[in-house]
Amino acid sequence: MFKGVVSKLASVLQNFGHRLIEQFWRLGSASRLFGYTLASSGESLRRPFLVIREIYFTGVLSLIIILVSAFFVGMVLALQGYNTLQKYGSSEAIGVLVALSLVRELGPVVTALLFAGRAGTAITAEIGLMKATEQLSAMEMMAVSPIARVVAPRFWGGVISMPLLASLFSMVGILGGYLVAVPLIGVDGGAFWSQMQASVDFREDVMNGFIKSCVFGVACTMIALFEGYDAPPTAEGVSRATTRTVVNSSLAVLGLDFVMTSFMIS
Amino acid sequence: MTDNIVEIDNLSFGYKGRLLHKGINMSFPRGKIVAIMGGSGSGKTTILRLIGGQLKPVQGEVRVGDKVVHEQGRNDLQKLRRKMGMLFQQGALFTDLSVYENVAFPMREHTNLPESMIRDLVMMKLNAVGLRGARDLMATELSGGMARRVALARAVALDPEIIMYDEPFAGLDPISMGVICNLIRNLNDALGATSLVVTHDVKEAFSFVDYVYFIADGVVAAEGTPAELRESTLPFVHQFVHGEVDGPVPFHYAAPDYRRDMLRGHDV
Numbered sequence: 001m002f003k004g005v006v007s008k009l010a011s012v013l014q015n016f017g018h019r020l021i022e023q024f025w026r027l028g029s030a031s032r033l034f035g036y037t038l039a040s041s042g043e044s045l046r047r048p049f050l051v052i053r054e055i056y057f058t059g060v061l062s063l064i065i066i067l068v069s070a071f072f073v074g075m076v077l078a079l080q081g082y083n084t085l086q087k088y089g090s091s092e093a094i095g096v097l098v099a100l101s102l103v104r105e106l107g108p109v110v111t112a113l114l115f116a117g118r119a120g121t122a123i124t125a126e127i128g129l130m131k132a133t134e135q136l137s138a139m140e141m142m143a144v145s146p147i148a149r150v151v152a153p154r155f156w157g158g159v160i161s162m163p164l165l166a167s168l169f170s171m172v173g174i175l176g177g178y179l180v181a182v183p184l185i186g187v188d189g190g191a192f193w194s195q196m197q198a199s200v201d202f203r204e205d206v207m208n209g210f211i212k213s214c215v216f217g218v219a220c221t222m223i224a225l226f227e228g229y230d231a232p233p234t235a236e237g238v239s240r241a242t243t244r245t246v247v248n249s250s251l252a253v254l255g256l257d258f259v260m261t262s263f264m265i266s
Numbered sequence: 267m268t269d270n271i272v273e274i275d276n277l278s279f280g281y282k283g284r285l286l287h288k289g290i291n292m293s294f295p296r297g298k299i300v301a302i303m304g305g306s307g308s309g310k311t312t313i314l315r316l317i318g319g320q321l322k323p324v325q326g327e328v329r330v331g332d333k334v335v336h337e338q339g340r341n342d343l344q345k346l347r348r349k350m351g352m353l354f355q356q357g358a359l360f361t362d363l364s365v366y367e368n369v370a371f372p373m374r375e376h377t378n379l380p381e382s383m384i385r386d387l388v389m390m391k392l393n394a395v396g397l398r399g400a401r402d403l404m405a406t407e408l409s410g411g412m413a414r415r416v417a418l419a420r421a422v423a424l425d426p427e428i429i430m431y432d433e434p435f436a437g438l439d440p441i442s443m444g445v446i447c448n449l450i451r452n453l454n455d456a457l458g459a460t461s462l463v464v465t466h467d468v469k470e471a472f473s474f475v476d477y478v479y480f481i482a483d484g485v486v487a488a489e490g491t492p493a494e495l496r497e498s499t500l501p502f503v504h505q506f507v508h509g510e511v512d513g514p515v516p517f518h519y520a521a522p523d524y525r526r527d528m529l530r531g532h533d534v
Contacts, residue, residue: 130361133356133358133361134354134355134356134358135358135359135360135361137320137354137358138352138354138358138360138417140318140320140347141318141320141347141350141352142347142371142372142375143344143345143347143348143375143376144371144372144375144376145344149375
């Protein structure tokens, strides 16, 4: 009886240890891939058409979902904000509320979450399938580094796209908020814009939001690339990797957001 | 002394402590077509990957020319790989590129040739495999046999000294198989290259190769010209060449006693 409990406990511990070690291995492999990607970046940045192509695939093709979401998020923010602000007689501050929420938090965070779902999964699945169909091996045998030719351009495509998408998200969100607050609810347009202009600081708010979206760009794109590159070359392997991309990217974005916000506010 | 372009010397390789190859010796003379044959899972493709430097041996060495492959640094390995062309089992064409761009890919990556010259070269390579007319198709629009031929045109795009074929006949119809056999022979002779063909298709391989190595249980079980191997009395070679179901390679994967296995779970 006692022996049975001990052996069960040992196997649970063993499993836990095994999984922990595996996670550390993966973290190490991801860091190594990140290092190689940076080291190979010069080669791919010298051929800008490779990066521009990726900006199109990750950035331009994500525009619709990002812009539509931004519009609705802005409208909902204005509706909810007005509801509360009018109780305190400060409904003119609605512009500030919408702009600060978007520029500081929702712009970078929601864009990153949508990016992970739209572009991150596409990157993982594409690279995973390229590996499964031996395209990466074929490239290697042609003396072309898959990291320089495939991984690095996608990395820079994602890193450049993310802050641009986040900026557009904030802009369209503010437009959505304006449309609900001013023409629909009847808040004074002059007050809406002037209060926003007076309260949103370029360095404190806009730049901090920009920094956040750059960090999210690196994190989301690198996670998507690593999961694709590390995926077992089977249908099941690629599907699991795609799921992991969304889960890990979302958690990384939320975790990093908390850490960065705490530094930025203090 | 014969002039061998690739030599494998006492090569051992394995994963996680299990050896797949146990001291293999092979040599590939310049200008010849050599087949590496053996059952599925015998590590034939792995030998190509070891020659290409994608894997490192546990023991022994692979020499290409006078260079030991696994001792080369990154840049030297890249230089060595430029002498090689490899045809992957399913073609491994880049699915986001057209047939033309697939064949042009190695030229664009490794040369500064003007577009007009790249166009001429791509047309010549595609003409050699009979697919000049398919240049504007996307890789995803090709049949299995066509994809293999385009991949072959891409493998020889830079006129390699060594061409490696990984299961070039797998999944092809008889006509496509005949076409690929002819192409391998013709390209090898026209380019003055050396070809290594990994396959388990005895009939096709024996019709055009110069020499054959048989791998079984991690060692070279037999070698010789197709004519010699056809006459071989070695039980393994005989079973393989004549496609017999049972022999030294058993039909059944190692399993416990059939009766006992069936009765397990039935408390009798």
